[in-house]
Amino acid sequence: MAQPPTSESASVPSGASGGSGAPPPPPPPARTLVGAGGSGGGPGKPWWRRTRTLVVAGVAVAVVAGLSVLLVERQPSGSHSTVAAAQVTGQAVGSPGRDPYTGSVAVAASTSGGGAGASPSASVGASPSANGSGTVDGGTVGLYGGTEHAASCDVQQLSDFLTSHADKGKAWAGVEGIEPSAIPQYLHALTPVVLRFDTRVTNHGFVDGQATAFQSVLQAGSAVLVDDHGVPRARCACGNPLTPPTADTAPPQFGGDSWPGFHAGQVVTVSPAPSAVPSLVLVDQQTGGWFVRPVGGSGTGDQRTSSxxxxxxxxxxxxxxxxxxxxxxxxxxxxxxxSASASASGASSGSSHSTAGSPAPGGGGxxxxxxxxxxxxxxxxxxxxxxxxxxxxxxx
Structure with a gap:
């Protein structure tokens, strides 16, 4: 009887010759890509090459992006505010302050009337008319003070320093928008005065050859130089150039020097006078009197005036x-x-004598x-x- 074929003989492909050699290894199993389709069991196209898959993925990304924008827009306006409060550095009368250009060129007499502790309510004379934002016109009578026939700042000393230090002079002139060669003429066109109110400015220090801007409030009693529109342009205690302050987008935070009587609600900002003024009416810090100082004057042309x-x-x-x-x-x-008003109070009498002394009955005048x-x-x-x-x- 014939024997059934063994497993070894059954695995030999037809047409293969017999022999005693080892059978060939079985073929490797077929690979299946994740997501492969089709009923034939063969490998499908990669997902990135299939149009339908790409369309679905694109729609999903667009939906997610739209929801993200909607959620951001619906956040309360104050919940994630990125507006930072302005940092305002206080600078007392005698302090050189932050990053000074020079040593002090202020004249000591300027601090005697409005020195440390001075405030609008304690200042001599009438307060300036400020609107709700604390802004005062630079030509306001009594906004500034000084000493009659005496300058509060040594303009020549500041001019000599800046012209002899080219790096600082260049940075200083750049803040004021002038050429360095024009510094002497520019400075001598300014007027030395004394602040009678704590005043906001943009201050500019000097660091590594560059002007550095920062917000500052100068104490009442500080000596400054103002231009022909009444705007502070230099601080005499340090020589720093000044410009008007930047607008606040949030309530400012005050730091730096502090002094008695300071109140954020009493800080003023000086706006340029609508047109150039020929002179400023100042309050004498020594006597409380009033005097007129021509713009660009150093005190020699001062004239006393009535209150x-x-x-x-x-x-x-x-x-x-x-x-x-x-x-x-x-x-x-x-x-x-x-306009003027006149008032009269006449005496009505029936004197028995005329002005010449002759007897005559007088009428009621x-x-x-x-x-x-x-x-x-x-x-x-x-x-x-x-x-x-x-x-x-x-x-x-």
């Missing part, structure tokens, strides 16, 4: 046909627009009108004109 709130008087006499004589007083306030007012306050008008006396009636 803007002073009242001056004038007299007038009106005579009637009777024997009564009335005297009036005209008044004018420099704080008004220049009407009061005389007010006389012309005279004032020396700047910008004032004439007083009211005196009216003529009323006709007196004579008894028989």
């Amino acid at each position: 803007p709130t002073a009242t001056t008087t004038g007299t007038g006499t009106g005579t009637g046909s009777g024997t009564a004589t009335g005297t009036g007083t005209g008044t004018h306030s420099a704080a008004t627009s220049g 009407s009061s005389g009108g007010g006389g012309a007012g005279v004032t020396s306050a700047p910008g004032t008008g004439p007083g009211g004109a005196g009216s003529t006396g009323g006709a007196g009636s004579a008894s028989p």
Whole structure:
């Protein structure tokens, strides 16, 4: 009987010759790509080469991106604010402050009237008119102070320093928008004054050959140089150039020096006067009086003036046909627009003697009108004109 073939003989492919050699190794198993399709069991296309898969993936990415934008837009406006509060560095009267250009060129007398602790309420004279944002016009009467016939800053000393230190002079001039060669002329066109109010500025220090800007508040009593629009341009305690402060996008945070009487709500910002002013009306820090300083003056051209709130008087006499004589007083306030008012108080009497002394019954004279007012306050008008006396009636 024939024997069934063994497993070895069954595995030999047909047509192969017999022999005693080892059978060939079995073929490797077929590889299957993740995501391969088809019913034939063969490998499919890679996912990145299939149009349908790419379309679905693109739609998914677009949906996720849209949801992200929507969620960001719906966040409360204040929940993730990126607006940083301005850091404002306080600088006291005598402090050289941050990154000074020079040593102090301030004259010591400038601190005697508005020195440490000075505040708007403690300052001599009237306060400037500030709007709700604390902004004051640079030409405001009494915004600045000083000492009559004396400069609060040595302009020549500052000019000599900047022109002899080319690196600092170049940086200083760049802040002010001028050429270094124009520094002497520019400085001598500025006016030395003393701040009467804590004042915001953009200060500029000097570091590694460059000007560095930072927000600052200068204490009342600080000596500064202002231009012909009343804007501070240099701080005399350190020589640093100044420009107007930047607008706050959030409530500022104050650091640096501190002093008694400081209050953030009383800090002022000086805005340029609408047009150049020929002079500034200052408060004398020594006496409390008022004087006018020409722009660019160093004190030699100062002229004393009346207080803007002073009242001056004038007299007038009106005579009637009777024997009564009335005297009036005209008044004018420099704080008004220049109009004057006159008031009269005439004496009405029935004197038995005329002014010449002859006996005659006198009639009742009407009061005389007010006389012309005279004032020396700047910008004032004439007083009211005196009216003529009323006709007196004579008894028989």
